[in-house]
Amino acid sequence: MVSAYAELEGRMRDRLGGRECLYVPSCRFGLYLALRHWCEPGGRVLMSPVNDDVIFFVVLAAGLRPVQAPLDPRDGSIDTAAVPESVWRGLSAVLTTNLYGNPDPAPELRGHCDRLGIPLIEDAAHAIGSTVGGRPVGTYGEASVFSLSKHTGAKTGGFVALADPALREELAAARDALLHPTRAIGELAYLARPYAEAALRGTRLVGPARAAVRLLGKEEREEIRMPLRADELRRALPAAPSLTPFHSWVRVDMHDYRLRPGPGRLRRTTRRLARLDDVLASHRTGTARLLASEYGPPSAADEPPQPLFRVxxxxxxxxxxxxxxxxxxxxxxxxxxxxxxxxxxxxxTDLSPAPEAAARFARHALPVDPRRADEVLGVLRAAGTRPARLSEAPGGAR
Incomplete structure (x- = not known):
């Protein structure tokens, strides 16, 4: 088990220029681990309002109060210039999103965190191949958390990358204390899932296929957002920090998020990570085509394309x-x-001081797989889909 972790961690360490990496079973688990280590319960954490609701519940489970940031409407990145000084002064940490692989302004955020003496934690789930300021996303924060469910398609696993390697032993002990034991049935379901999904897709029975995939992956969303269940959430809050009272929210779409991986799961993950460079190249090529289209933001042509997870x-x-x-x-x-x-x-949550840009971006963003760029553009153009222009941002957006 340890040697399998070591191989995965070594591959990721090389990608991040030597940053110490700790394997975790999921990005959401890694974020909880990082937030618990660096943030005292009761603190306030600046985060993006255009983010997976699971991450919102992870912040609450860590005993923290989410503070929603203003965004640049062109790409959903945090607009640092539009965050009031009164908000900065009340923060305990900043949590980036790097939405779809578009980097948040990590150099500027790093500067604010240094000025305030608070940690920067990077959620790099979508951004395993992205760069900002000439450095890989994930090399600015005290901790950064990556997912192997996204670009690699492993549907499990991730890393916490550490600026201070001396913290590895402490965080590894905290990780191991939180993990659930390996379950044979869970490992079998994980190993069988790709074959079942492929077989169902081949039948063209979309309804049954979706139902079966939902059963296999325990995907529980019928709408874009999961039900908030406000009364239950109020009852859970006093028990934070703890994953247990928030489990029904944090587990959504990934019930194995804190499961100790078995050897089969680790072997498949290692194989997929070894092919990551080819995957990133295909994402970068498709991203360039999509951003150069009429549906990409006008500013996109000014920057080299990132290997976005979704465009x-x-x-x-x-x-x-x-x-x-x-x-x-x-x-x-x-x-x-x-x-x-x-x-x-x-x-x-603390509401965003400038919510309009985030609302516009969330309403008009259509995230598509860059590996299907030509198909997507052909369908949208044939359907007469009209582009939206959201570059006129309020406040200090770039």
């Missing part, structure tokens, strides 16, 4: 665009609408 095209009628893509068996996921402050309300 957020900007369209006027997103529901119609999703329906057009679905008719060609192109599934759209990773939509985070409405923003978290609208979803959760001020009972559970």
């Amino acid at each position: 957020p095209l900007l369209v006027e009628d997103r529901d119609a665009a999703i329906a057009a893509l679905a008719r060609h068996r192109i599934t759209t996921g990773y939509i985070y609408d409405p923003p978290l402050d609208t979803y959760a309300g001020e009972a559970f």
Whole structure:
């Protein structure tokens, strides 16, 4: 087990220029581990309102109060210039999102965190190949957390990368104390899932296939956002920090998020990580095509393309665009609408001081797989999909 962890950690360490890496069973688990280590319960954490609701519940489970940041409407990155000084002064930490692989402004955020004496924690789940300021995403924070469920398609695993390697032993002990034992049935389901999904897709029975995939992956969302269940959430809050009272929210779409991996799971993950460079190259090529299209933000042509996990095209009628893509068996996921402050309300989060840009981006962003760039563009153009232009940002957005 230790040697398998070591191989995975070594591969990731090389990618991050020598940063110490600790294997974790999922990004959400790694974020909880990092937040618990660096943040005292009761603190406030600046985060993006256009983010997976699971991450919102991870912050709450860590005993922290989410503070929603203003965003640049072109790419969903944090707009540091629009964060009031009064908000900066009340923070205990900053948590980036790097939405779809578009980097948050880590150099600027690092400067603010240094000025305030608070930690920067990077959620790099979508950004395993992205760079910012000439450095890989994940090399600015005290900790950064990566997912192997995204670009690699392993559907399990991740890393916590550490600026201070001396913390490895302490965090490894905290990880091991939180892990659940390996379950044979869970390992069998994990190893069988790709074959079952492929067989069902081949039948073209979309309804049964979706139902079976939901059963295999325990995907529980019927809408974009999971039900908040406000009364239950209020009862859970006093028990934080702890994963247990928040388990029904944190586990959504990934019930094995804190499961100790078995050897089969680790072997498959290692094989997929070894092929990552080829995957990143295909994502980068498709990203360039999509961002150069009429649906990409006007500023996108000014920057070299990142190997985005999903490319957020900007369209006027997103529901119609999703329906057009679905008719060609192109599934759209990773939509985070409405923003978290609208979803959760001020009972559970500090509202963004400038929410309009995030709301516009969330309403018009159409995240698509860059590996299907040509198909996606062909469908959207044939359907008469109109691009949305959201570059006129309020406040200090770039």
